[in-house]
Every structure is written in C-alpha cells, then in structure tokens.
Amino acid sequence: MTGGSVQITPSPSLDADVALLPEKKGWKTPVVLAVFAVLLALLALFAPRSGDATFRFASRSDVLTLPDLVVSSQVTLWGSVLLALLLAAASAFFIRTSGRTPLWIVVVYAIIAVVGFLAWAASGGTVPVTGVLAGSLGFAVPLIFGSLGGVIGERVGVVNIAIEGQLLGGAFCAALVASATGQPILGLVAAMAAGVAIAALLAVFAIVYVVDQIIVGVVLNVLIAGLTSFLFSQVLQPNAAALNTPPRFDRIPIPVLADIPVIGPVLFQQTILIYIMYIAIFAVYIAMFRTRWGLRVRAVGEHPQAADTVGIDVGRTRFLTVLLGGAIAGAGGTVFTVGNGIAFGQEMTAGAGFIALAAVIFGQWHPLKATLAALLFGFASNLQNTLSVIGSPVPGEFMLMLPYIVTIFVVAGVVGRSRGPAAVGKPYIKG
Known part of the structure; x- marks a missing residue:
C-alpha cells in the first residue's frame, strides 16, 4: 500500500484459493441425472409413439438452408x-475422482434429454428448430439481465x-417514458434508472442501516408491485x-452473420x-475476473475485513456495485414492454426475478454459467408454446x-454443493 492506495494484481483468483479447500463429495448430480434418464425410459415404455419426427432447421426466407432431419420418435427417445x-x-466417475461434475456433462445431458423428449412429443409432426431457439432466447433475455445483476450484487x-x-x-x-417520448432507447434508460433507484433503497437499508x-x-418486491399496480x-x-402504448425496438440484422443457418436468425x-445483452454478458465476465475492480469486488464479498485491512472501502464498494447490478437488472425489465412493443400490465414479470435468482445459484455466481442457466429456464418457458404448435x-x-x-430440479439437484461468496448476506461493521 502506497500513499493510501492499495496495489492489487488482477491475475490471482479468489476462486482458485477456494478450490484448494477440502470439499465433501456430493452425489446428488449423478443421482438426479440417473433418475431423469429413468423417467425418459418410463415415457418410452408406457407411452410409446410410433412414427417419425421432423426437425426443421430453415425457413423460406433463409439465404442458406439446411435439410430437414427426420428421425424415428421411439428410436430417438431410447x-x-x-x-x-x-x-x-x-458424472459419478468424475465425482469419485475429482469431487465434482464438469459443466459440459450437464449441458450435453440437457441437450440430449430435450432432443429425445421433442422427438417423442413431435411424432408425426415438425419441430421448427429456429423458432424454438428464437423463442427460448426471447424468454431468457430478462432472466439473463436479472441474473447478471444478481451475480454482481452477491x-x-x-x-x-x-x-x-x-x-x-x-x-x-x-413503457411510460417510451410511450411519452416515442423513443424506445429512452425507455431503456428509464428502466435502468428505475433499477438503480430500487438498488439504492436496497443498499441504504442493507449496507448503511444494516437491515436483514x-x-x-x-x-422492496412488495412495494414495487403495489406501487406499479396503483x-x-x-x-x-x-x-x-x-402513456401506455410503447414503441418497440427495430430489428437490426448483422451482415453475413445473420445469414448463418439456424444461429444467424436466432442471434x-x-x-x-439483445446486442446490449451480449456486450453486458462478456463485460461483466471480464470486469469480474480480469480487472482490479473485479478483484476488489470479490475480495469484499469473500472477506470484507481483510479487504478493509488493505485499504478497500467496503461500504462504498458494496454500495456502488449494488447500484451497477440494479442498472443491469432494470434494463431487463425493458423486454416486457418496449422490447416486445406491448403495454405494461400489473405484475407482468410473473416471478421472472425469482427465476433469475435461481439462475444465479445454478450458475454458481459466475456470469457465463448464470447466462447458460437463464437460457435453460427460457427454453423451459418457451416449451409450452412449442408443444402446442406441434400438437403434443x-x-x-x-x-x-x-x-x-x-x-427446482436444477437448484436442488443438478447444482449439488454450490458455495456462494463467503460474506454474502452478512453486514460489515467496521471496527
């Protein structure tokens, strides 16, 4: 420490130190994966569906097209x-040897289970793959913004x-600002300001007045629900x-990339x-794990007393970081109105914030993993629309x-033993 400032090298990771601690092996993940595999087997045994399912990867407007994939429903499910x-x-092997299940196993498992289920559900019908993925991304966007805000705060x-x-x-x-001004971008700014205001209330009571x-x-959730309804x-x-007829953002195709089959129309x-969301995901990741600011934030979240000892203002760091998380989460609210060009309705978020909080836990307080979790929840939300279209x-x-x-499945089962920041939820009183 020189001249009252602290010199922190951003390369060491607090997460690496945590990984050195002894960890009790948890077998929940392989057990839950096996249980759901058995449930798929029971579906194949007691509700067999003969016929073929068609997976359509292109639409008529695509510049480059991929052929349809036709599979046997029953064979694919088995x-x-x-x-x-x-x-x-x-998963059981990795638990036995290293004590944890790699993320790629869970991701691949989810994809395989979904493909098998859709092949069974779409027997005799067609699954529009591009539409399914686009709809899933649409449902996931507010969850991604919310989970990023949650990761930063926690x-x-x-x-x-x-x-x-x-x-x-x-x-x-x-909705209010965009309707009054006719400018969707001002609606986004207003949404971020609302998120900051709510985060400021959270920070004042939790950090300054040390309320639970x-x-x-x-x-705050009850207050905002009541205030917006009034x-x-x-x-x-x-x-x-x-005041409640918001315009929507125009679509902006990215040249060349937009013509890539399947992922082009979706992403x-x-x-x-949506493009701001892409930037936010990687900006939060880089800032959290590759900058001095991120190291300070993680130090305050893991051991605030030690951070205070080396000259970090714990209260100020927590306050400003919570405000930043609130701005990102507030931006996610734009999706419900201006993002889709629909009017505001009472409690229209319908618990999305709590699912975003589950994505934070499922993603183990990591921005990229939380994004993947939010995409999974978005797919689950969109699956109802998909199955109604294919006549499931x-x-x-x-x-x-x-x-x-x-x-419930991913938080209680697949996550296994998930350790959050050591000081999360614990007020810090200097001295």
Missing part, C-alpha cells in the same frame, strides 16, 4: 435414454432478492394512448437490446408448471 445413462455414469456480498422488483419497475418506467438483506429485498390503474389506464437478427399430447397445465419444475 437413444437419448442410453446416452443420458452414460452421462450419469460419467459477488460483493449483498443478496439481491429485489431482482423481481427491479424487472417490474424497469418494465413500468420503460432478505427482508429488505422481499419488502400507478397503472390511476395513471396509465386512463391515459393509455399517450444476429435481433434488436439493439402433454397437458397444457403441466407445461405451465414446467419452468418452475425445472427451477
């Missing part, structure tokens, strides 16, 4: 069962239960034409909001429950 069991065995030691309120407040302000962070977050009925509804024929025999009531079933 193949998925076999591969799922092999991956469950591989990495610095503050539990952000208020993601739901930040998304809802962002959706309200985006969980309680503050829950109260303003909706008293302000937006009577003046819907002027590179999007609005500026699965009851609609079950599909409505699916996103929440998947949330």
Whole structure:
C-alpha cells in the first residue's frame, strides 16, 4: 500500500484459493441425472409413439438452408435414454475422482434429454428448430439481465432478492417514458434508472442501516408491485394512448452473420437490446475476473475485513456495485414492454426475478454459467408454446408448471454443493 492506495494484481483468483479447500463429495448430480434418464425410459415404455419426427432447421426466407432431419420418435427417445445413462455414469466417475461434475456433462445431458423428449412429443409432426431457439432466447433475455445483476450484487456480498422488483419497475418506467417520448432507447434508460433507484433503497437499508438483506429485498418486491399496480390503474389506464402504448425496438440484422443457418436468425437478427445483452454478458465476465475492480469486488464479498485491512472501502464498494447490478437488472425489465412493443400490465414479470435468482445459484455466481442457466429456464418457458404448435399430447397445465419444475430440479439437484461468496448476506461493521 502506497500513499493510501492499495496495489492489487488482477491475475490471482479468489476462486482458485477456494478450490484448494477440502470439499465433501456430493452425489446428488449423478443421482438426479440417473433418475431423469429413468423417467425418459418410463415415457418410452408406457407411452410409446410410433412414427417419425421432423426437425426443421430453415425457413423460406433463409439465404442458406439446411435439410430437414427426420428421425424415428421411439428410436430417438431410447437413444437419448442410453446416452443420458452414460452421462450419469460419467458424472459419478468424475465425482469419485475429482469431487465434482464438469459443466459440459450437464449441458450435453440437457441437450440430449430435450432432443429425445421433442422427438417423442413431435411424432408425426415438425419441430421448427429456429423458432424454438428464437423463442427460448426471447424468454431468457430478462432472466439473463436479472441474473447478471444478481451475480454482481452477491459477488460483493449483498443478496439481491429485489431482482423481481427491479424487472417490474424497469418494465413500468420503460413503457411510460417510451410511450411519452416515442423513443424506445429512452425507455431503456428509464428502466435502468428505475433499477438503480430500487438498488439504492436496497443498499441504504442493507449496507448503511444494516437491515436483514432478505427482508429488505422481499419488502422492496412488495412495494414495487403495489406501487406499479396503483400507478397503472390511476395513471396509465386512463391515459393509455399517450402513456401506455410503447414503441418497440427495430430489428437490426448483422451482415453475413445473420445469414448463418439456424444461429444467424436466432442471434444476429435481433434488436439493439439483445446486442446490449451480449456486450453486458462478456463485460461483466471480464470486469469480474480480469480487472482490479473485479478483484476488489470479490475480495469484499469473500472477506470484507481483510479487504478493509488493505485499504478497500467496503461500504462504498458494496454500495456502488449494488447500484451497477440494479442498472443491469432494470434494463431487463425493458423486454416486457418496449422490447416486445406491448403495454405494461400489473405484475407482468410473473416471478421472472425469482427465476433469475435461481439462475444465479445454478450458475454458481459466475456470469457465463448464470447466462447458460437463464437460457435453460427460457427454453423451459418457451416449451409450452412449442408443444402446442406441434400438437403434443402433454397437458397444457403441466407445461405451465414446467419452468418452475425445472427451477427446482436444477437448484436442488443438478447444482449439488454450490458455495456462494463467503460474506454474502452478512453486514460489515467496521471496527
């Protein structure tokens, strides 16, 4: 420390130090993977469907097209069962040898299980793969913004239960400002400002006044739900034409990339909001793990007393970082209104903030892993629409429950032993 400033080299990782600690082996992941493989097998045994399923990878507007893939529904499902069991065995092997299941096993398992299930559900029909992926991304966007905000806040030691309120407040302000000005980008700015305001309330009570962070977050969610519902009925509804008819962002195809089969229409024929999300994902990752700021944030979240000892202002770091997380989460609220060009409705986020919080845990407080978790939840949310289009025999009531079933599944089962920042949720009082 020189002249009151601390010299921190960003290369060492606190996560590497944590990895050196002894860890009890957890067998939940291979057990859960095996259980779901057995459930797929029971589906094949007791509800067999003869016929073929068609996976369509292109639309008529695509410059480059891929041929349709036609598979036997029953054979594909049984193949998925076999591969799922092999991956469950591989997970058990890695648990036995290294104490943890690699992320790639869970990702590949999810893809295989989904392909097998869709082949069974679409027997005699067609699965529009590009449409499925595009719809899944659309559902995942607010979850990704919310989970990034949650990762940033919890990495610095503050539990952000208020993601739901930040998304809802962002959706309200985006609709109001964009409708009044006719400028979607101003709606995005207003949504971020709303997220910052809610995060400021969280920071003041949790950091300055040392109120329990969980309680503050829950109260803020209730407050924002009540406030937006009141303003909706008293302000937006009577003046819907002027204040609740938000314009939407135009799609901006990226030359060359937009013409790539399947992934081009999904990823590179999007609005500026989606492209901002791409930038945010990698910016948060690089800032968190490759900069001095990120090392300070993680130090405060792991051991605030040690960080204070080397000259880091713990309270200030936590406060500003929580505000940054609130801005990112608030931006996610834009998706519900301006992002889709629809009017604001009471409690229209429908628990998306809590699913984003589950993505933070499933992603082990890592921005890239949390993004993958949010994409999984987005796919689960979109699956209801997909199965209704292909005429699946699965009851609609079950599909409505699916996103929440998947949330419970991944948090309670696949995650296994997940360790958050050591000081998360713990107030720091200097001295």
